[in-house]
Amino acid sequence: MSERVVPPTARQRRRPTKQGVVLSEELIVATALRLIEEHGAEALSVRRLGRALGADPSSLYRYFRHTDDLMLAIADELIGRTLRIWRPTGDWRADLRDLGLRMHAGALAHPRAAVLSSYRVTGRAYEIQAVETILGVLREAGFPDADAVRIYHAFVDQSLAFGTLDSASTALPKAAREAETAVWRATYARLPRATHPHIAATARHLMADMPRSSYPAALDMLLSAAAARLAEIRERAEA
Amino acid sequence: MSERVVPPTARQRRRPTKQGVVLSEELIVATALRLIEEHGAEALSVRRLGRALGADPSSLYRYFRHTDDLMLAIADELIGRTLRIWRPTGDWRADLRDLGLRMHAGALAHPRAAVLSSYRVTGRAYEIQAVETILGVLREAGFPDADAVRIYHAFVDQSLAFGTLDSASTALPKAAREAETAVWRATYARLPRATHPHIAATARHLMADMPRSSYPAALDMLLSAAAARLAEIRERAEA
DNA sequence: TTAACAGGTCAACGGTGTTGTCGTAAGGTG
DNA sequence: CACCTTACGACAACACCGTTGACCTGTTAA
Numbered sequence: 405m406s407e408r409v410v411p412p413t414a415r416q417r418r419r420p421t422k423q424g425v426v427l428s429e430e431l432i433v434a435t436a437l438r439l440i441e442e443h444g445a446e447a448l449s450v451r452r453l454g455r456a457l458g459a460d461p462s463s464l465y466r467y468f469r470h471t472d473d474l475m476l477a478i479a480d481e482l483i484g485r486t487l488r489i490w491r492p493t494g495d496w497r498a499d500l501r502d503l504g505l506r507m508h509a510g511a512l513a514h515p516r517a518a519v520l521s522s523y524r525v526t527g528r529a530y531e532i533q534a535v536e537t538i539l540g541v542l543r544e545a546g547f548p549d550a551d552a553v554r555i556y557h558a559f560v561d562q563s564l565a566f567g568t569l570d571s572a573s574t575a576l577p578k579a580a581r582e583a584e585t586a587v588w589r590a591t592y593a594r595l596p597r598a599t600h601p602h603i604a605a606t607a608r609h610l611m612a613d614m615p616r617s618s619y620p621a622a623l624d625m626l627l628s629a630a631a632a633r634l635a636e637i638r639e640r641a642e643a
Numbered sequence: 644m645s646e647r648v649v650p651p652t653a654r655q656r657r658r659p660t661k662q663g664v665v666l667s668e669e670l671i672v673a674t675a676l677r678l679i680e681e682h683g684a685e686a687l688s689v690r691r692l693g694r695a696l697g698a699d700p701s702s703l704y705r706y707f708r709h710t711d712d713l714m715l716a717i718a719d720e721l722i723g724r725t726l727r728i729w730r731p732t733g734d735w736r737a738d739l740r741d742l743g744l745r746m747h748a749g750a751l752a753h754p755r756a757a758v759l760s761s762y763r764v765t766g767r768a769y770e771i772q773a774v775e776t777i778l779g780v781l782r783e784a785g786f787p788d789a790d791a792v793r794i795y796h797a798f799v800d801q802s803l804a805f806g807t808l809d810s811a812s813t814a815l816p817k818a819a820r821e822a823e824t825a826v827w828r829a830t831y832a833r834l835p836r837a838t839h840p841h842i843a844a845t846a847r848h849l850m851a852d853m854p855r856s857s858y859p860a861a862l863d864m865l866l867s868a869a870a871a872r873l874a875e876i877r878e879r880a881e882a
Numbered sequence: 883t884t885a886a887c888a889g890g891t892c893a894a895c896g897g898t899g900t901t902g903t904c905g906t907a908a909g910g911t912g
Numbered sequence: 913c914a915c916c917t918t919a920c921g922a923c924a925a926c927a928c929c930g931t932t933g934a935c936c937t938g939t940t941a942a
Contacts, residue, residue, distance in 0.1 A: 418908085418919095418920090419906080419907060419908065419919075419920060419921065420921090421921060421922085422921075422922075427920090427921085449897085449898060449899080450898080450899060450900085451897080451898070451899085459921070459922090460921060460922050460923075461899085461900090462900080462901080462921080462922070462923080463920070463921050463922075465900075465901080466919080466920055466921075470899080470900080471899070471900095532830070532831070532834070532839070532842070535831070535842055536839045536840075536841050536842050539841035539842060539845055540840075540841045543841055543844070543845075549844060549845045549848050550848050552845060552848075553845050553848040553849055553852050554848075554852060554857075554860050555860075555864075557852055557853065557857040557860065558857045558860045558861040558864060560857075561805065561808060561856075561857040561858075561861065562801070562804070562805075562857075562861050564808060565801075565804035565805050565807065565808040566800065566801075566804050568804065568807060568808065569800060569803060569804040569807060591771070592771070592774070595771070600771070600775045601775075601779075602775050602778035602779045602782055603771075603774055603775050603778060605782070605788060606778060606782075606788045606791060606792050609788050609789050609791075609792035609793075610792055613792050613793060613796050614796065617800075618793075618796040618797045618799075618800045618801075619800075621793055621794075621796065621797045622797040622800065622801055622865065624868075625797060625864065625865045625868035625869065626861065626864045626865065626868070628868045628871065629863075629864035629865070629867045629868045629871075630864065632867065632868075632871060658888075658889060658890060658937080658938055658939070659890090659938090660890060660891090661890075661891075666889085666890085688928085688929065688930080689929080689930060689931085690928080690929070690930080698890070698891090699890060699891050699892075700930085700931090701890080701891070701892080701931080701932075702889075702890050702891075704930095704931075704932080705888080705889055705890080709930080709931075710930070710931095883942100884941100884942090885940105885941095885942090886939105886940090886941090886942105887937105887938105887939095887940095888937100888938095888939085888940100889936105889937090889938095889939100890935105890936085890937085890938095891934100891935080891936080891937100892933105892934085892935080892936100893932105893933095893934090893935105894931105894932090894933095894934105895930105895931085895932085896929100896930095896931095897928100897929075897930085897931105898927100898928075898929065898930100899926105899927095899928085899929100900925105900926085900927095900928105901924100901925085901926085902923105902924095902925090903922100903923085903924090903925105904921105904922085904923085904924105905920105905921090905922085905923100906918105906919100906920095906921090906922100907918100907919095907920095907921100908917105908918090908919085908920100909916100909917090909918090909919100910915105910916090910917090911914100911915085911916085911917100912913100912914090912915085
């Protein structure tokens with residue numbers, strides 16, 4: 405064994421597989437993403453990926469040390485796709501709101517990949533770029549370093565967490581999804597006022613609000629708390 | 644095969660296993676939780692659970708249709724435990740903060756179960772009780788119905804989403820988890836100021852903040868935004 | 883006392899990630 | 913152009929996983 409994985413830059417001898425495919429890190433990641441989107445996250449396995457590529461499963465270990473490494477590469481590609489679209493305007497609150505919504509939308513667009521990749525620190529190029537950019541937005545808005553880091557962390561994790569949560573439920577099998585809304589309508593909408601006064605009183609609002617994602621509301625609350633903190637900081641600076 | 648799973652209420656003929664253990668749904672759930680707590684989330688498998696119980700793995704299929712069912716039963720038990728511990732004091736903000744932290748901690752203690760249970764509406768007793776209780780806290784604090792529902796939704800989803808996010812990372816094999824912090828130390832801590840000024844300037848804060856969960860910070864921001872909204876509502880009511 | 887059947891056991895199927903070994907074709911070198 | 917090195921694809925094997933159909937046996941109701 406010793407070291408099976410060769411750094412991408414040093415690769416040169418690309419021998420085609422028995423089925424004539426020339427492997428590469430990019431091809432593997434792209435194929436993995438396609439596999440996930442077409443057949444669901446649980447359809448991603450080393451063996452299936454090998455089959456989809458027309459290569460022996462063990463060949464992939466020449467490119468990734470283990471499945472984990474592959475996941476990180478997939479995650480980073482997703483971050484990159486989101487970041488490439490985003491254009492900051494200089495208004496920190498609007499910019500972060502826009503970026504948050506884009507990250508959330510990106511997760512929803514790739515539900516099955518989002519579930520896999522959201523909770524990992526990749527340490528790869530796109531992730532680093534994202535960290536630098538968001539920290540820059542906050543620091544240039546006037547947040548002290550400690551606050552900038554704290555808010556950055558909460559902002560990023562919240563986008564990722566809601567992205568995963570919401571995409572997990574959209575990725576449910578159709579039968580299960582219909583069962584979910586049926587539960588709301590059948591169970592919650594008709595709870596008696598005597599035993600469940602608060603649910604009964606707000607049933608109309610619950611029916612309207614629950615099927616939607618609460619991420620925009622949560623994002624706005626986070627940003628408004630951050631804005632309040634910034635105002636407080638400025639006030640103190642003037643005194 | 645036909646139907647292997649008999650409703651719990653109808654069970655009566657409890658034959659001991661070869662090793663003398665009398666199985667039951669409660670015993671299986673309890674043993675599964677113990678297994679997760681003692682040997683980590685990845686130690687939970689049907690076969691290991693069978694071994695821990697002193698029973699053949701396939702016996703469990705007399706009680707749960709598949710592993711998912713078992714996970715949901717575990718999740719339900721977790722909701723129950725969290726709710727049973729929580730004692731509201733009447734201070735809405737402190738109560739919600741406490742409940743949020745407890746839900747998060749409960750998810751962290753049982754990562755595998757948390758991931759499964761977070762995006763499913765069970766409509767079961769404990770879940771309904773939680774909805775009623777939280778809505779009650781908000782409405783009695785003075786939030787109008789529409790705001791109460793909006794804040795309830797954001798609050799619950801935030802706890803669940805962060806619970807899933809954070810428990811997913813604690814469910815990682817220990818090698819991968821150590822790799823995460825190593826990435827922060829090796830990659831982010833030594834990015835040059837020239838190319839990544841904001842990361843370089845805040846490196847010290849990043850090292851301290853990133854390994855921790857950002858949920859408490861996010862929760863506090865949500866609650867503080869809610870408090871600001873409540874103040875606004877009261878002001879308007881006085882005018 | 884006995885017959886029914888719930889429920890524990892066994893064996894097997896097809897899947898998974900991962901690794902040690904080996905053959906071979908591609909590349910650089912002379 | 914021919915040689916040597918070696919990257920890297922292929923193969924086979926290992927230990928695990930969830931799940932199921934067939935079988936057998938102890939418990940219980942009649």
